[in-house]
Structure formats: structure tokens, C-alpha cells
Amino acid sequence: MTTAVGADTARKPATMAQALGRALRDAMAADPSVHVLGEDVGTLGGVFRITDGLTEEFGEDRCTDTPLAEAGILGTAVGMAMYGLRPVVEMQFDAFAYPSFEQLISHVSRMRNRTRGAMPMPITVRVPYGGGIGGVEHHSDSSEIYYMATPGLQVVAPATVADAYGLLRAAIASDDPVIFLEPKRLYWSKDDWSADAPEQVPPIGRAVVRRPGGGGRRSATLISYGPSVPVCLEAAEAARAEGWDLEVVDLRSLVPFDDETVCASVRRTGRAVVVHESTGFGGPGGEIAARVTERCFHHLEAPVLRVAGFDIPYPPPMLERHHLPGVDRVLDAVARLQWESEWTEGSAV
Secondary structure, eight states: OOOOTTOOOOOEEEEHHHHHHHHHHHHHHHOTTEEEEETTOSSSOOTTSTTTTHHHHHOTTTEEEOOSOHHHHHHHHHHHHHTTOEEEEEOSSGGGGGGGHHHIIIIITTHHHHTTTSSOOOOEEEEEEOSSSOOOTTSSOOOHHHHHTSTTOEEEOOOSHHHHHHHHHHHHHOSSOEEEEEEGGGTTOEEEEOSSSOOOOOOTTOOEEEEOOOOSTTEEEEEEOGGGHHHHHHHHHHHGGGTOEEEEEEOOEEESOOHHHHHHHHHHHSOEEEEEEEESTTSHHHHHHHHHHHHHGGGOSSOOEEEEEOSSSOOOGGGHHHHSOOHHHHHHHHHTSOTTOHHHHHHOO
8 A cells, every 4th residue: 555656645536436446456466366256347347347447457367257156256266265366256246145155154264274274265255235226135135244153254344435445455465254345335425535645544353433422421332334334423413413422433344343442432422322234133233232231331321222224135125215224213222322211310420
């Protein structure tokens, strides 16, 4: 991520899609062992055009169109990694990755442990995931819990343009397999960013506070990642009208999980709500709530609540707005944080 002498370092509006594409290009230019493969990643440039131009610049041997066979794609990547390459696999849509789970669970996640560290598995699996674009079933799943429950995988989900670039570069450089969850509805979100001098971001495994809170009696922490982070930021602004001071923590990395940053925030505010698009039952929020409760129990003024997608298969496009957590649902959860509880009143100073 170094800057060439004389490069134009001016920050200007850029989309997450542009930052991801630039990250792939820079990684391939810096390291000839980096290869991109997947369905339509070559001539078409990917369904979302993230890989546009890579075949022209680096050739078909390094940006390769594959058959429609996800198990074969990931199995091929395993062999490539075993022979010293750094494959970056694109799963065209979230639920399209399911046929590759046998390779993922049996080989990708276990190879380094199986060989006592002798054989790294530097595979990055890019998964466009989540809803909000009017996609039908199998095109809008939030499947992060499957990856989180598989030991041996790192799981990250950027919510900003800078993180999209920085985390993808870090994922490709990692000797461990990384599931890189790309929130589809944020592909066209914009932020001021310099492609020639991309800002340094925290490493995989570190969360960040996107909106600091004051930590007073009317404060709470919203814990989120990926596509739900902008929802939480909007909810935090709207909450000011109700007198609530909401701090927003962007996890960025689901595995490894940053207990330190999350718990420091919750201990400061005394209340927490976890927000994500995945289902509530068996979803990431349950694990996050348990970790917060175990570590912050004596600091909590109310139970940790969750705002999540409903426990159903992904609904048709016309109904997805009811399924996805929105500002109103987040504020409803904040209102249930026992602001006038006997414990709160008795402990007020």
C-alpha cells in the first residue's frame, strides 16, 4: 500500500466496488502468485464488474473464467494454494457458494492444522452477500454464521470504501483462508478515498468505533458489521431526538473477534444492541450477545438485545424491506433497553 513518488494522492469520491477492484489489481501487480478465478470474472468482469479489466491487464492465466461448478472452483483453489499460489475465488452470489462447502470445511479450513502448519492455505473467497438490491432467493443470503462456525477460517465484512480496499489486501496477503463478505448493497456507496494513496486501516481482527457515544445514563452501544453499519449510524442520529446517545461499533472482522473494543464500549455505555441481516435464531448475534454478557455482566443495565433478519428463507424482492433490519426496528430495540428500570433508577448518581 505504498505510494509512488509523484502520484496523485487527492481524495475524491469512490465506490466500494471501485476500491475492491483496485485492491485486486494492486495485489496482482505486487505479487505474481495472486490469481483470480470464478464464474464470469474474466471477459465480463464479474456480475458486479469488480474484476473488470483484470484479464486484459494480467491475462487469462491469472484472471480465469471457470465453469459453473463452485465445488470444482474451490477445489482447484486448494490445489493452487498447495503449490504456492494465492488464489482469490469469487463466488458469484452468496448462496451459490453452498455447493463448495465440502471443500471449504473438509480441506480449506483444516489443511494448515492437518499439516501442523507446514502447508499454509492462502485462499481468499470473495462472497457478495446480503440483501437490499431486490435479488431473489439464492441471491441475497446472509450466510456468515456458516463460516463463523467453521474453525480455521477468518471471516471479514467491510462497511466502508477504505476497509474494502485495506481488508481485501490484508486477506490476500494472509497465509490463512479468509472468507471475504462483500455487502452487495454497499457496492455503490461512496466515500472520499485516494486510490493512489489508500489510507491505512486496522488489521483483520480489529473492530472500530464508527460513532463515539458519551457514555452517560442515556447511552447504549450498537454492534454491527457490513451492510447494517450504515443503518446503525442512521439510527444513532435519529435517536438523538429521543435523548439517546448511541455509540456504533463496526466489527469489520467476525473471526477473529475483537472482544476488547466491543466490551470497552459496552462497559462505557451499559447497554447493547446487536444488528445484522442474518437470522436471529442461531445467528451471529447470539454468539456476540453471549460474549458481551460473559465479559460485561456487572456493567450491563439491561439484557443485550438483537435486531436481525427473520427466521425464514429470504423473501421475494417486494417483501425484503420488511425482512431487513431498518432504523425503526433498531430504535424499537433501543426503547426496550429498560431505561426506567428499578436497577437503573437505584444506581443513578
